[in-house]
Amino acid sequence: MKRITILFFIMFTVLIHSQQKKFTQTGPQKLNKEQHHFIKSINEYYPEFSLDNAIRNVLDEKKQITESYLEFKNPPNDCDDYLITVQSDNKQLDYEFDFGAGNGNAIFKGTVYLFGVDVYKTELVTKAGKLFFTLYKNGKEVFSENPYKGLN
Structure with missing residues (x-):
């Protein structure tokens, strides 16, 4: 029984290791x-996503x-x-901005x-345990879900 268990363990370890993809990350570049x-x-x-940056x-x-x-x-x-991530098809950008207590x-x-030709932006803001969702099209607000309107 021990031999069979060890054999299965080795077999699955080799199979899992051989299926892992190898990725490399470049240094900062244009x-x-x-x-x-x-x-x-x-x-x-x-404009918060400017061109004067590295990737x-x-x-x-x-x-x-x-x-x-x-x-x-x-x-x-x-x-x-x-954290700003650009997907490989250059049609989607995911972002996260964290502001500390001072901000x-x-x-x-x-x-x-x-x-x-249209650029859409979805934004979810978490502040003091409250969530705010906004959808923009070409820089203009299209939809806003703010259940806390009028509250500070």
Whole structure:
């Protein structure tokens, strides 16, 4: 019984190890042509995503970009911490801005989508245990779900 258990353990370990994908991350570099065009389209309506930044690309074993992370010299919107991810198709950008106690203690999360010529942005704000959802199209608010209107 012990031999069979050890045999299964070794077999599954080898199978799992052989299925793991290998990814590498590049150092900070300039945006490529497609990424530059995508960020420029977004920046037209949402200036917090500026072009004066570097990008770190995550590459698969075939050296294809799987996703990318934007890096800024100074954090956007004076936030304390941020994470901005560009998807490999250059049509979606996910972001999170964290503001500490000195900046209102809020977390802004959202996604920016590029559909044809329109740029949509969804934003979910968490502040003091309250949630606020807003949808934008080309920089203009289309929908806002704020159950706390009038409350501070």
